[in-house]
Amino acid sequence: MSNPYILVLYYSRHGKTEAIAKQLARGVERVTGMEARLRTVPAVSPDTEASLPAVPDSGAVYCSYDDLKHCAGLLLGSPVRFGNMAAPLKYFLDGSSPLWLTGALIDKPAGVFTSSSSLHGGQESTLLSMALPLLHHGMLFCGIPYSEPGLTNTRGGGTPYGASHWAGVQNENNLTAEEIQLCQAQGERIARLAQQLAGTA
Template structure:
């Protein structure tokens, strides 16, 4: 009997980035994977959370990430909203804390894919994914883009592209095209993980 592929969907953020993470997880499950959905810790001080009305309760049902979750996974989907064209600081802090995995080569050869959201079309969708991908290069991971494999990627006027699933945050909800792209990305990650593990 074939062993189930284990996929970790890890993100920082609230609202639409959580929706994208859940769609990627759903796609991975539809492809037969066992999936863990995890978030990174919020590092904003309480006064910033209150001042800018950050909806920290919107992902309370999701467990925080541990290094063992990364060890467990056969493949990883990594997501963050864009912060000035880069990943959010909370995700960067967590990734910087994974040096123990790096020194032991524990993520070497594992496939990884990326997703993001930004408020404007040119607000950093691609650059945020590219900045997250530098982590994978240093860990020797295998980057899994989605290319133009489904028509929604080239026909979407909102989010999604060859780099990965995205959401155009000027509208509150992830639309059906964005959701379909995210589910496809989850399936693609499982397919590649299965081939590499097999």
Template sequence: MAVEKSVKILVVYYSLYGHTLQLAQAVAEGAKSVSNVEVMLRRVEEFEVVKQKAIDGNDAAQKIWEQQQDIRVCSLDDLRAANGVVFGSPTRFGNMSAQIKQLFDSMTKLWLNGEMEGKPAGVFTSTASTHGGQETTLLTMMVPLLHLGMIVMGVPYSVDGMIHNEARGGTPYGPTTIAGGQGELEPKPEDLAIAKALGKRIAEVTVKLQ
């Protein structure tokens, strides 16, 4: 009897103050809840100038930096090996961070060889304020995924907590959370639940496609 091969879901993110890290961990937890799924949690490489000017000497950022050192930096081989991928980034003026953009910019060989085509993919983000660019960030993060030939997935309104009028995250384009102007807020339980739902959904669809 043949041994069933596990499906690999890659969750790759950038986080300076820990909010997208928490969403990434929730996405990974959701994916792990699906049978026969192996989850790879990866961070993107930090820019040295950010390390020197924004992290060193900032107690809050330094603490988050230290928490992430056991998480491996994402490589092209991780992207190749993954059967499905979820990308996470904080918002920078309504767009993804430069660190995540650098990862996309490094994927030229994968694009040329069609190595990401047909793989389910999703995105998630955090913003300082309620209208800080959550939807524009998620939508623009989807553009490289379409160029790579990936199958872009979001969060349907059938997921609990998606329909609300509270000051918290949750969009059909992907999970979100509000960090606060000084990063003082924590993701709401509902935000993390939606992140888990996306991870589970992408894992389930990836298993079916495999």
């Protein structure tokens, strides 16, 4: 087996969820030295089937179920879609039943992240919607503790359930300093917990 890694798995339509993923990856690798493996999922077509070109046009490569199976921890991200995760990510997770049957993800730490165009557009419900399948897999769900000052100082995204970003109606907002700090703190926390659970910290 390869060196332990944290899987940062996301779907991003306009780039802001991807931007969060990259900051989470920085947090994973900044202090712990653990690898952050960035992966995405393909869009789904109107007939609900995944559309799979060989490789994405840009950004992270597509996630495999082996990537998920062998991770030491997971950070899962999606833009808000009516207060829920986006269909492509749900489609991928719905195909993970073989991992559930074997208990492959039990006792691994996991966290979630999201972005939305409106400030109160369903960030927290989207984060909770992503937590549900992780709990069914037996993963250890981890949010962001209030010891992180960004949670009480933020004027944009950032929740105790996971990192978030307020992108704006025209996708005009860049990640704020508080949002970046919370992303990196969450990435670092998941990596540290993975090391502790593996007895390597």
